[in-house]
Amino acid sequence: MSTIRRIDYAPTGASVGHAPPRLERTRTIQDVVDDIGHLRNRSESLVHDSRDIHESIGQLHSDSLDEELRSLTVRHAREHLPTLLDRLSTLGFSWRDIAKIAGVSVPAVRKWRQGESATGDNRQRVARIAALCEIAAERYIIADVAGWLETPLHPDAPLNGLDLMASERFDLVLALAREQPGDPERVLDEFEPDWRARYRSDVEVFTAPDGLPGLRLIGSDS
Amino acid sequence: MGLVESASLLPAKRIACLSPYGIHLLQQRFIWYLTRFLVPTHRLAEATAPVFEEAELEEEWVTRAIQRGAERDASTAAFHDWVRSPDESGTSPQEQLTDPQRRAGVRRAMRHHLAHD
Numbered sequence: 001m002s003t004i005r006r007i008d009y010a011p012t013g014a015s016v017g018h019a020p021p022r023l024e025r026t027r028t029i030q031d032v033v034d035d036i037g038h039l040r041n042r043s044e045s046l047v048h049d050s051r052d053i054h055e056s057i058g059q060l061h062s063d064s065l066d067e068e069l070r071s072l073t074v075r076h077a078r079e080h081l082p083t084l085l086d087r088l089s090t091l092g093f094s095w096r097d098i099a100k101i102a103g104v105s106v107p108a109v110r111k112w113r114q115g116e117s118a119t120g121d122n123r124q125r126v127a128r129i130a131a132l133c134e135i136a137a138e139r140y141i142i143a144d145v146a147g148w149l150e151t152p153l154h155p156d157a158p159l160n161g162l163d164l165m166a167s168e169r170f171d172l173v174l175a176l177a178r179e180q181p182g183d184p185e186r187v188l189d190e191f192e193p194d195w196r197a198r199y200r201s202d203v204e205v206f207t208a209p210d211g212l213p214g215l216r217l218i219g220s221d222s
Numbered sequence: 223m224g225l226v227e228s229a230s231l232l233p234a235k236r237i238a239c240l241s242p243y244g245i246h247l248l249q250q251r252f253i254w255y256l257t258r259f260l261v262p263t264h265r266l267a268e269a270t271a272p273v274f275e276e277a278e279l280e281e282e283w284v285t286r287a288i289q290r291g292a293e294r295d296a297s298t299a300a301f302h303d304w305v306r307s308p309d310e311s312g313t314s315p316q317e318q319l320t321d322p323q324r325r326a327g328v329r330r331a332m333r334h335h336l337a338h339d
Contacts, residue, residue, distance in 0.1 A: 089329075089333060090330070090333065091326070091330070092325075092326030092327060092329045092330040093326070093329070094275070094278060094325075094329060095278070095282070096278060144326060144327065146326035146329075146330075147323050147324065147325070147326040147327060148323075150322050150323065150325055150326055151322055151323045152322060158264035158267060158268060160322070199262070199264060201262045201264075201265055203261055203262060203265045204265070205265060205268045205269045207320070211317070212272075212320075213268070213269040213270075213272065213320060214269065215261060215265055215266070215269050
């Protein structure tokens with residue numbers, strides 16, 4: 001029985017590092033489609049990741065602003081109340097709006113201005129207005145904070161930043177300051193989800209020929 | 223609209239004491255009674271806001287003037303002069319009150335005027 005000796009094809013010293021090139025299979029359309037699908041999955045995954053990171057940063061920013069508002073409120077609450085009210089007055093707030101946000105009557109605010117004492121809770125509420133104004137002016141460079149707060153958030157809703165503050169939603173006002181011009185509709189959706197239906201109206205306010213505001217049906221000329 | 227002495231507001235003579243929202247409800251009811259047309263109260267509030275703003279400013283002006291010893295009628299007239307006179311922007315504070323964004327500026331201007339008067 002003859003023995004067949006297999007020739008050893010192990011590389012010789014001269015051939016080391018010169019392995020014969022492997023022949024690649026010709027890529028088919030299916031391969032390309034698979035690659036595109038894979039890349040698409042990766043890009044979607046990255047989009048989700050970046051969205052999560054963006055939301056986390058937003059939440060972190062919001063938490064830090066809340067904390068800043070709290071600490072500034074504590075600091076302002078230690079101040080002399082008439083001085084604090086004078087500062088809000090200098091910014092251009094109306095006494096009616098300060099009273100509304102503080103949850104008291106206008107005569108109560110008038111008494112505080114004249115030196116009558118206020119409860120701790122009321123001092124905190126006034127201090128929080130001053131704290132928010134400080135953050136809006138210094139961090140977000142809003143020059144006319146009172147005017148900004150008084151401006152309607154949307155032409156179809158009679159709501160402004162002062163209404164949000166009166167409902168204890170200082171967080172939404174800070175979100176508006178942070179994202180300005182931002183998305184007031186999103187803020188309104190969170191504040192009053194049914195605002196579109198609630199304030200839908202066929203009537204609009206217009207400037208009459210005498211220069212004063214009047215009411216008319218939308219689309220009519222007079 | 224203007225200020226009156228507290229003594230003239232005797233409870234026995236008083237018919238009603240309304241908040242701005244109460245006034246808007248009354249206006250809504252009145253318009254409905256006359257025309258059978260229902261105007262939303264928030265539109266009435268929007269249309270009448272400049273008047274309420276001016277009334278509040280007048281109260282602040284006159285109260286402050288009286289505390290300084292001025293006559294009520296004279297200080298009311300002084301307020302009306304100020305609120306109707308054009309400022310450097312060419313418009314009067316009364317006209318500026320029709321724009322919600324400019325109301326804070328009108329209050330600041332009035333308080334500055336009172337502080338330096």
